Amino acid sequence: MTITIYIPRDTASISLGADDVAKKIAELPEDIKIVRNGTWGMTYLEPLVEVETEKGRVAYGPVTVSDVDGLYKAGFLSGADHPLCQGLTQEIDYLKNQERLTYARCGLIDPLSIEDYKNNGGYAGLKNALEKSSQEIVDDVTTSGLRGRGGAAFPTGIKWNTVLAAEADQKYICCNADEGDSGTFSDRILMECDPFCLIEGMTIAGLAVNATMGYIYLRSEYPLAKEILNDAIRIAGQNGYLGSDIQGSGKEFNIEVRIGAGSYVCGEETAMLESLEGKRGMVRAKPPLPAHVGLFGKPTVINNVLTLGSVPVIMEKGADYYKDFGIGKSRGTIAFQLAGNVKCGGLIEKAFGITLGDMINEFGSGTFTGKNIKAVQVGGPLGAYIPPEQFDMPLDYEAFQEAHAVLGHGGIVVFDETANMKDQAKFAFDFCAIESCGKCTPCRIGSTRGSELIERGDFKLMMELCDLMDTSSLCAMGGMTPIPAKSAFEHWPEDFKK
Amino acid sequence: MVDLDKAQEIIAEYTSLPGGVLECLHGLQGVFGYVPKETIDLIADGFNISRAEVYGVISYYHDFRTSPAGRKIVRICQAEACQAMGSRELTERVEEILGIQTGKTSENGDVTLEAVYCFGNCAISPNLEIDGKLHARVTGEKAAELLKGENA
Ligand SMILES: Cc1cc2nc3c(=O)[nH]c(=O)nc-3n(C[C@H](O)[C@H](O)[C@H](O)COP(=O)(O)O)c2cc1C
Ligand code: SF4
Ligand code: FES
Numbered sequence: 001m002t003i004t005i006y007i008p009r010d011t012a013s014i015s016l017g018a019d020d021v022a023k024k025i026a027e028l029p030e031d032i033k034i035v036r037n038g039t040w041g042m043t044y045l046e047p048l049v050e051v052e053t054e055k056g057r058v059a060y061g062p063v064t065v066s067d068v069d070g071l072y073k074a075g076f077l078s079g080a081d082h083p084l085c086q087g088l089t090q091e092i093d094y095l096k097n098q099e100r101l102t103y104a105r106c107g108l109i110d111p112l113s114i115e116d117y118k119n120n121g122g123y124a125g126l127k128n129a130l131e132k133s134s135q136e137i138v139d140d141v142t143t144s145g146l147r148g149r150g151g152a153a154f155p156t157g158i159k160w161n162t163v164l165a166a167e168a169d170q171k172y173i174c175c176n177a178d179e180g181d182s183g184t185f186s187d188r189i190l191m192e193c194d195p196f197c198l199i200e201g202m203t204i205a206g207l208a209v210n211a212t213m214g215y216i217y218l219r220s221e222y223p224l225a226k227e228i229l230n231d232a233i234r235i236a237g238q239n240g241y242l243g244s245d246i247q248g249s250g251k252e253f254n255i256e257v258r259i260g261a262g263s264y265v266c267g268e269e270t271a272m273l274e275s276l277e278g279k280r281g282m283v284r285a286k287p288p289l290p291a292h293v294g295l296f297g298k299p300t301v302i303n304n305v306l307t308l309g310s311v312p313v314i315m316e317k318g319a320d321y322y323k324d325f326g327i328g329k330s331r332g333t334i335a336f337q338l339a340g341n342v343k344c345g346g347l348i349e350k351a352f353g354i355t356l357g358d359m360i361n362e363f364g365s366g367t368f369t370g371k372n373i374k375a376v377q378v379g380g381p382l383g384a385y386i387p388p389e390q391f392d393m394p395l396d397y398e399a400f401q402e403a404h405a406v407l408g409h410g411g412i413v414v415f416d417e418t419a420n421m422k423d424q425a426k427f428a429f430d431f432c433a434i435e436s437c438g439k440c441t442p443c444r445i446g447s448t449r450g451s452e453l454i455e456r457g458d459f460k461l462m463m464e465l466c467d468l469m470d471t472s473s474l475c476a477m478g479g480m481t482p483i484p485a486k487s488a489f490e491h492w493p494e495d496f497k498k
Numbered sequence: 499m500v501d502l503d504k505a506q507e508i509i510a511e512y513t514s515l516p517g518g519v520l521e522c523l524h525g526l527q528g529v530f531g532y533v534p535k536e537t538i539d540l541i542a543d544g545f546n547i548s549r550a551e552v553y554g555v556i557s558y559y560h561d562f563r564t565s566p567a568g569r570k571i572v573r574i575c576q577a578e579a580c581q582a583m584g585s586r587e588l589t590e591r592v593e594e595i596l597g598i599q600t601g602k603t604s605e606n607g608d609v610t611l612e613a614v615y616c617f618g619n620c621a622i623s624p625n626l627e628i629d630g631k632l633h634a635r636v637t638g639e640k641a642a643e644l645l646k647g648e649n650a
Pocket of ligand 1: 307
């Protein structure tokens with residue numbers, strides 16, 4: 001009998017040797033079928049090799065090439081015990097304690113098998129959407145409470161409604177797949193491990209606002225995602241899920257992938273539009289909103305990968321189903337990403353409301369180095385550094401805002417006690433100087449001055465500069481750079497004296 | 499000498515693509531390893547924009563270069579999650595191994611060392627990439643192993 005083995009093919013697994021492990025396992029003298037699935041997001045266990053058994057999929061990880069012979073001798077092909085055995089995949093606490101809606105298929109399926117996709121709930125949302133009017137789809141998304149997952153947390157339904165109401169001969173859906181924040185990789189995982197989910201979400205968005213063309217603006221640092229997305233788009237087209245007559249409905253939608261060129265600020269939505277138009281990625285002043293005057297001057301929906309990727313489940317299971325997850329005005333689930341100096345780094349999809357401390361200690365199991373935690377930066381390079389005293393903060397948009405912090409794209413970067421917060425504050429300015437689009441002075445020049453002031457030890461002037469950047473920058477790049485710098489100075493002043 | 503016929507051929511593939519300048523530059527860099535200055539006129543003509551605009555785009559983005567890189571390209575992530583796992587020290591070690599500073603190409607043209615701000619592999623940092631192949635959890639020792647024989 002053929003034995004089915006799953007070995008992930010995502011950037012993280014491959015960077016830890018998954019391809020070599022797959023090759024080695026394929027050479028075993030048995031009848032083996034290897035499926036290159038996506039990752040479950042338990043990055044700390046990668047490469048995670050799963051064997052299909054009568055009881056279910058049994059997981060072994062992290063597996064290196066040199067482990068394969070030992071695993072074979074121990075009988076892993078029949079799910080036998082071994083020091084690397086993690087038991088049944090579905091029973092691993094890290095996974096079991098999540099609430100998987102958007103990532104329900106990640107890890108489970110072969111990312112490029114449209115049959116796998118459909119057999120696991122895929123395209124059920126589109127089917128429902130095709131039976132609804134545009135307004136009904138938009139209303140469902142509004143009711144679900146979905147807010148943009150790219151950082152600003154703007155209600156998606158309101159954005160879509162604006163584009164739906166706009167009169168134009170052509171409208172666009174632009175998927176923001178720039179994922180420039182350090183500590184974030186959830187967009188990458190969804191694109192690499194369940195690309196049809198994003199494609200379906202974009203298609204539903206197209207139906208919702210009467211757009212026939214979608215672009216995915218993908219960062220150049222993600223070459224594997226590019227390959228997988230392009231394959232998936234081709235396969236979706238061959239199966240009548242993209243093109244001029246989607247599933248015989250007479251509706252049209254097409255998707256193209258465009259590649260960025262290494263610029264953080266091109267993740268800002270208007271800079272992204274400029275870049276998509278083939279220009280320098282400079283931020284545009286608003287108004288006009290992209291919903292009115294967007295790509296090539298046409299009304300455009302701009303959403304993050306996960307915002308769009310959450311739409312299929314909302315259309316499949318209903319707006320209320322989605323809304324019932326979460327707390328307050330933060331509805332549904334969010335993909336947290338544990339990164340940096342953390343023992344069990346990876347992706348955790350959870351309803352809003354879990355505390356930062358639970359996330360880091362229960363899922364993350366503390367630091368990788370085993371030393372005490374000094375700080376965590378949440379929400380990317382423009383997010384605050386948070387000390388352990390504040391770990392009881394619930395992870396939801398409002399609680400973070402109140403604490404002058406940002407949840408952003410859900411990235412959580414852990415630093416142990418060896419971190420120097422003055423260095424981190426200086427880096428915030430240096431990064432802003434490198435990535436500033438140059439349109440406004442506080443950001444273009446202020447970032448360099450900020451870095452110098454830290455070197456020089458003039459923190460009073462640094463704080464004044466922070467206030468200036470905060471109030472007079474055109475976009476959040478200059479406007480939010482003060483957040484990491486100020487939080488570092490406020491919570492760890494001793495580091496600045498050295 | 500840059501093969502301008504070849505360049506023209508590549509550019510022609512993209513001129514009908516709406517907003518296709520970046521894709522075109524990626525196309526040229528993919529073939530030549532950089533965007534040769536000699537092609538700027540051709541790009542400007544193809545997309546019906548000024549030379550200044552083409553040059554402006556090329557110089558704006560970190561990815562594009564107008565002169566050849568080393569035969570090998572090494573990139574190290576310099577962003578926060580990698581910093582938290584020692585990328586600053588790792589970078590120093592790699593600079594020492596290669597005998598060049600970040601952002602530079604060795605004199606014999608063997609290797610170019612570049613900074614990247616996040617590969618999206620932050621759960622298993624620090625990350626180092628050699629000719630497009632990403633390596634996670636890289637220690638100084640592992641870097642030395644991976645880069646053996648690369649120093650000038
Ligand atoms: C400097 C800067 C960088 C940004 N980078 C990203 C990014 O990488 N991905 C993203 O989805 N949004 C990013 N954003 C937010 C976008 O401008 C925009 O709010 C978002 O794409 C809208 O989609 P959403 O409503 O689905 O979140 C960035 C914003 C700023 C100011
Ligand atoms: S704040 Fe910085 S990045 Fe944003 S528009 Fe101004 S100069 Fe550009
Ligand atoms: S911070 Fe280095 S890979 Fe993300």
